[in-house]
Amino acid sequence: xREYLPIGVFDSGIGGLSVVxxxxxxxxxxxxxxxxxxxxxxxxxxSIDTIQKFARQTVKFLIKQDxxxxxxxxxxxxxxxxxxxxxxAGNIPVIDVISAGAKASSVGYKKVGVIGTNATINSHAxxxxxxxLNPEVEVIxxxxxxxxxxxxxxxxKHRALELICKDxxxxxxxxxxxxxxxxxxxxxxxSDIIQSIIGNSIDIIDPAIDTCNNLxxxxxxxxxxxxxxxxxxxxxxxxxxxxxxQKIGEMFxxxxxxxxxxxxxxx
Amino acid sequence: xREYLPIGVFDSGIGGLSVVxxxxxxxxxxxxxxxxxxxxxxxxxxSIDTIQKFARQTVKFLIKQDxxxxxxxxxxxxxxxxxxxxxxAGNIPVIDVISAGAKASSVGYKKVGVIGTNATINSHAxxxxxxxLNPEVEVIxxxxxxxxxxxxxxxxKHRALELICKDxxxxxxxxxxxxxxxxxxxxxxxSDIIQSIIGNSIDIIDPAIDTCNNLxxxxxxxxxxxxxxxxxxxxxxxxxxxxxxQKIGEMFxxxxxxxxxxxxxxx
Numbered sequence: 001x002r003e004y005l006p007i008g009v010f011d012s013g014i015g016g017l018s019v020v021x022x023x024x025x026x027x028x029x030x031x032x033x034x035x036x037x038x039x040x041x042x043x044x045x046x047s048i049d050t051i052q053k054f055a056r057q058t059v060k061f062l063i064k065q066d067x068x069x070x071x072x073x074x075x076x077x078x079x080x081x082x083x084x085x086x087x088x089a090g091n092i093p094v095i096d097v098i099s100a101g102a103k104a105s106s107v108g109y110k111k112v113g114v115i116g117t118n119a120t121i122n123s124h125a126x127x128x129x130x131x132x133l134n135p136e137v138e139v140i141x142x143x144x145x146x147x148x149x150x151x152x153x154x155x156x157k158h159r160a161l162e163l164i165c166k167d168x169x170x171x172x173x174x175x176x177x178x179x180x181x182x183x184x185x186x187x188x189x190x191s192d193i194i195q196s197i198i199g200n201s202i203d204i205i206d207p208a209i210d211t212c213n214n215l216x217x218x219x220x221x222x223x224x225x226x227x228x229x230x231x232x233x234x235x236x237x238x239x240x241x242x243x244x245x246q247k248i249g250e251m252f253x254x255x256x257x258x259x260x261x262x263x264x265x266x267x
Numbered sequence: 268x269r270e271y272l273p274i275g276v277f278d279s280g281i282g283g284l285s286v287v288x289x290x291x292x293x294x295x296x297x298x299x300x301x302x303x304x305x306x307x308x309x310x311x312x313x314s315i316d317t318i319q320k321f322a323r324q325t326v327k328f329l330i331k332q333d334x335x336x337x338x339x340x341x342x343x344x345x346x347x348x349x350x351x352x353x354x355x356a357g358n359i360p361v362i363d364v365i366s367a368g369a370k371a372s373s374v375g376y377k378k379v380g381v382i383g384t385n386a387t388i389n390s391h392a393x394x395x396x397x398x399x400l401n402p403e404v405e406v407i408x409x410x411x412x413x414x415x416x417x418x419x420x421x422x423x424k425h426r427a428l429e430l431i432c433k434d435x436x437x438x439x440x441x442x443x444x445x446x447x448x449x450x451x452x453x454x455x456x457x458s459d460i461i462q463s464i465i466g467n468s469i470d471i472i473d474p475a476i477d478t479c480n481n482l483x484x485x486x487x488x489x490x491x492x493x494x495x496x497x498x499x500x501x502x503x504x505x506x507x508x509x510x511x512x513q514k515i516g517e518m519f520x521x522x523x524x525x526x527x528x529x530x531x532x533x534x
Contacts, residue, residue: 038313039307039313039314039317040306040307041312045308045419046305046306046507046508047306047507047508050306050506050507053531145416145420146416146417146420146422149412149413149416150413152312153412153413155413155431158430158431158434159430160427160428160430160431161427163425163426163427163430164422164425164427167425239317240313240314240316240317241313241314264320
């Protein structure tokens, strides 16, 4: 019975939990396996070759756990390693945050801003994906490499975060964007600060929402949506520091994380 | 002729070049091999087990290059993996930044502050090393995990860096320290900002200076100081992004880097 199998969700580290939160809330009958490569974070400052190599190792691990679908809950990996992941996944459907974010921003806007890590922005994955759906949308991109470390150090309310965000967002505001895509799964944690800088007339697009919708549609289409609410489990695997992962992770999920396991790739 | 062999210098990434600069200036006849594990930076936020594993891989690589001495140009690795490195090194002498920084701060001060990464500070390596030399010195430690990413993003003159540094240093200033050890090889790049915050009455101690002195003494003692200035080479090996390494690296060294090579550990 494939419908009972877990969905594999992965990220370079902890940000992907903002996608997990939506999945748990909207698809409460699904079993989940989350993988965060904490030992090698951050991915967003690394080269394409290195990110693809790391992503392949993770996908091989997930496939061994017997999963029914893969969610790439990381914009950086979606941006530079989507094809590599799909190739390894074979018949297992792959859902990614960038396709979802592009879908949400391709309708109803003429000018859209995108913020993300260096790797995501340099890949041009967002403009490419948006233009495939709607070539009329003007996409203005801005790398914001320091937001992730500032969030991971808990400086969510610090004046320094606001100053750095203001610097990053200035170029986008000068271009009169109508919507802003949060092109990194960490950013929803500071959406209030971002909204206060850009003002209420600019929409914020969180790709996690459409990622979850896309996942649901694919599960239905493949007849593998779990209809039973028995014995649901959410398991989390990390390559380093399970305690720290749990502490920050519960801030993301607003719920206790029962099963956290340490795994290693290298010997 | 062992004296002609290179010295192996390694760091998690690029900060160790602040030590290389001193070695090049003070020991211009020495051949150098530098290794930076760019693909897995930063180390300072990771667990002891993971840092030790990464350090062992690097040391095995350096030993294969036939080196005459090893310099750990990274406080985090010195703090948690010095014994692991010495064990692998066997008869090859190992010089580390923390022993050097401890030596410099153990004489002439009653109260010393130390700043470093999470891993360095949590290890208590500085207070332990200082107290072995002089149990009378009071050591006050402060982790500053965001300084490295801010420097690596080039925000050396940004108001946000100053605000974050002020927050980190406040607790040390409240304790009336007489000297401050820069317990991370990135920090010398912003020593002017740190000095302006702490004032001129507090001495700044850069362990790179004593690391270089210790290296020179050990080379002399072991009769392996290179007396010839022929064919001197400085080779740099990184696990990711050689171009970015070169760009930031030349800021550290103030000189062109000729030989940069990409190596990988994982397959």
